[in-house]
Amino acid sequence: MAGIPMVISHEVRSKKRGAASYSDADWPQFADTGHRIEATTGRVKEKFSKGPEFDAFATKLQEYARALYAAADGKNAAGVTQALTDMKSVCKDCHKKFR
Secondary structure, three states, X not given: OOOHHHHOOHHHHHHHOOOOOOOOOHXXXXXXXXXXXXXXXXXXXXXXXXXXXXXXXXXXXXXHHHHHHXXXXXXXXXXXXXXXXXXXXXXXXXXXXXX
């Protein structure tokens, strides 16, 4: 299984995060990314759990993924930016602890 960071395109992670606005083409990409990360994270918890602390990181990532697709569905640029920022933070914290 590819790692969760592979699901998030480089463009989404670096070029788009923090933008004041997004194009009509960006919204479906954000929504798709959120849905894919939510699903992938659920499988990671089921198959690769490393205990309660790991599962808590995975649960947070799922929450932020849901926030991403909700913000994308509402075309809420600030919400997308916040969700991407939160996702990056939880990924970094989890990888610091478990990689």
